[in-house]
Amino acid sequence: MSLLICSVYKTxxxxxxxxxxxxxxxxxxxxxxxxxxxxxxQHVMDMPWRADRDLARVRADVLRQALNExxxxxxxxxxxxxxxxxxxxxxxxxxxx
Numbered sequence: 001m002s003l004l005i006c007s008v009y010k011t012x013x014x015x016x017x018x019x020x021x022x023x024x025x026x027x028x029x030x031x032x033x034x035x036x037x038x039x040x041x042q043h044v045m046d047m048p049w050r051a052d053r054d055l056a057r058v059r060a061d062v063l064r065q066a067l068n069e070x071x072x073x074x075x076x077x078x079x080x081x082x083x084x085x086x087x088x089x090x091x092x093x094x095x096x097x
Contacts, residue, residue, distance in 0.1 A: 002047040004067070011038040016077035018044070022067050031072025 005023040019038060021027055023046050027035060035041070049067075051060055057075055066073035080088065 006049050007046050008044045009041040010044050011041060018075040020073040051074050
């Protein structure tokens with residue numbers, strides 16, 4: 001099995017949103033509509049994929065499966081917990097007052 005190198009891209013349009021692709025394939029398997037929504041993309045880094053090491057927000061096996069099956073993995077920011085939602089709601093209410 002050859003070493004898989006992932007290229008990681010981010011978008012300025014949405015915080016904590018990252019696109020992982022196989023460096024050898026690049027962006028060619030990423031749907032055009034997704035690329036257009038994320039433009040402009042900024043290359044963050046290239047990194048070796050390791051089957052024994054999960055990333056901060058994605059398991060290694062999930063990343064590998066997505067890269068194999070669809071050619072990319074889209075990492076979105078985590079959904080806010082109830083405490084964060086309540087806090088944001090209070091801020092929005094104050095801004096309206």
